[in-house]
Amino acid sequence: MRTLMVQGTTSDAGKSTLVAGLCRVLARRGEKVAPFKPQNMALNSAVTEDGGEIGRAQALQAVAAKVPLSVDFNPILLKPNSDTGAQVIVHGKALSNMEAAGYHDYKKVAMDAVLTSYQRLSQQYDWCLVEGAGSPAEINLRENDIANMGFACKVQAPVIIIADIDKGGVFAHLVGTLALLSEEEQALVKGFVINRFRGDISLLQGGLDWLEQYTGKPVLGVLPYLHDLALDAEDAINVSNQVSDAKLKVAVLVFPHISNHTDFDSLRLNPEVDLRYVRHTDAIGQVDLIILPGSKNVLGDLQFQHSQSWPKEIKQHLRYGGKVLGICGGLQMLGSEICDPLGIESSLGRVTGLQLADFVTTLSAHKTLTQAQGECLLDSNCVAISGYEIHCGQSHGSAMQQPFLRFSSHPQGVQYDGFISADNQIAGTYLHGLFDSSSACNAILAWASGGRWQGQSFDLDSHREQQLERLADICEQHLDLDQLFALANQ
Structure with a gap:
């Protein structure tokens, strides 16, 4: 060699x-x-x-x-x-x-x-x-x-x-x-x-x-x-794609330990989407969709959120009919509580969630690492979705009775993932890379816009x-x- x-x-x-x-x-x-x-x-x-x-x-x-x-x-x-x-x-x-x-x-x-x-x-x-x-x-x-x-x-x-x-x-x-x-x-x-x-x-x-x-x-x-x-960033966050005549406005919250923000490259590169990365010094503003991304220290980043104005702004956004999506650590934050009894990610032990959905997450020593395929259940069409999981937590509670997706292929035999709220305004999933699939991306953006989205999804693989x-x-x-x-x- x-x-x-x-x-x-x-x-x-x-x-x-x-x-x-x-x-x-x-x-x-x-x-x-x-x-x-x-x-x-x-x-x-x-x-x-x-x-x-x-x-x-x-x-x-x-x-x-x-x-x-x-x-x-x-x-x-x-x-x-x-x-x-x-x-x-x-x-x-x-x-x-x-x-x-x-x-x-x-x-x-x-x-x-x-x-x-x-x-x-x-x-x-x-x-x-x-x-x-x-x-x-x-x-x-x-x-x-x-x-x-x-x-x-x-x-x-x-x-x-x-x-x-x-x-x-x-x-x-x-x-x-x-x-x-x-x-x-x-x-x-x-x-x-x-x-x-x-x-x-x-x-x-x-x-x-x-x-x-x-x-x-x-x-x-x-x-x-x-x-x-x-190209896919190793770590640094690329600049946002701010478009004056965008068909959809999306805000991604930047946590101190944000991870896998490449999830949003297909949105950032889409000329019909105005995507902003919102830091703690910024107001979220008026958008269609707020995304809570992954985190490498979910309890620490959740505690950080409680010290900011974001929880208040998220609730105001929901009162005005906006949508919220949590991915991996962001999903965990939407629940009632996150527990880390073994100190997997921090020494905080337990932190109250944003309490926007009825479930509790417990971090464990086992780390889920899988590639998976299934169907997104945001609407009756059940479009194909694929991606990968990287997480230590397991989430359980009544909110999970209405799942975000149904797996057709999962190495660990898991059938369902995530949740959709009863009012259809909040959703969460452990699946990364969900926007990379054009059919799933269009379904999520249509949900986020209340059906207004008629744009084209961005083919990230071809672009790469x-x-x-x-x-x-x-x-x-x-x-x-x-x-x-x-x-x-x-």
Whole structure:
């Protein structure tokens, strides 16, 4: 297996995007390529077919490579649930919650899991394109590193460093990053890529020549700033899609520990939907639908809501005939109470819900990780719906007697999920990705608008494919791919 690693001078330098683009380039050439990120810290995740959990970026890269999702693509996933702690997921399964200091010591064990996954991939794939995390020059994280140079040195992976020129100071970023590496690590760095360039490339040439002469390493290409490139976000929330003449207005509440906000990409990209992400400093305003999204610390985020004006605004929204939808953690918040007796997500133990539906949720050690299909029961048409579940809680109460969906295929044999309120104004489900299905999306938007919605749903899968092909075209045009791929070891 040939291996090449992409590291960045900063977070959001373009590592995930470059790996995705190169995955699609190699897939076009008939190569069997595995994306790989030894350690990922993100609250957006995906479920593999065998019921494991990996970072959303690696799921996107697998789509780019045209290979099925595997837990080995992201052997260590950290999902923050506080400012200093995170749930540690190893080979797709939750291990425990750890504070940052404790995880620092655990990284020696985590490296074994990383190398096990890498070895398994080497027996199945022609190529492995590895994505680093953050920056390799973060001095405080160098000891026991498994995400960047620690891994590269272990397997002797050639490294490309990418930097974002749009942030400014690109030459300082590249030279400074290289200078802070050890001699062994510097030797593994084989070249640079500059990302998000705007303007006349000839005006940059003098700097590129200087960089190559100063470092002795080639610039493998300069990627242009890609306007409107829309791919699944690893963690950061993309800007809202505010449309002046929209047929539907949707507000998504941004909790401190919001997770899987990629659920709403098909709404954000739909030109007929005005979707806003509402932060705690903002008023919700007049909308058709309020969505309570997933959360990695549902009790903490529920307590946070109680300290804001949101509960009052939600009730006012309902009095005026508006609709409310809760997804996963957002579903749990709509009930009477959430209990966490084992301290799965926090030490709060028990928090009163928004009391908009009659049910109680209890968090347990077992984490449901499934892909599932069924029928949405919002109207008499029972349209097809599919998605995935990632949750620790089980919800029980009279509200569940009128379910949101009926499963036709569920690995654990579950028949029904979620609820619809008696007045048809409030609904909740544990299913993520429900808007990605065009029929289900149209049914939900028709419900949210009281039947007014006559727009078109957004085909997210087709759009994702178009964007990946566009990205691969850009890589073909602006990178010296022969030189770049020749750097990979065997």
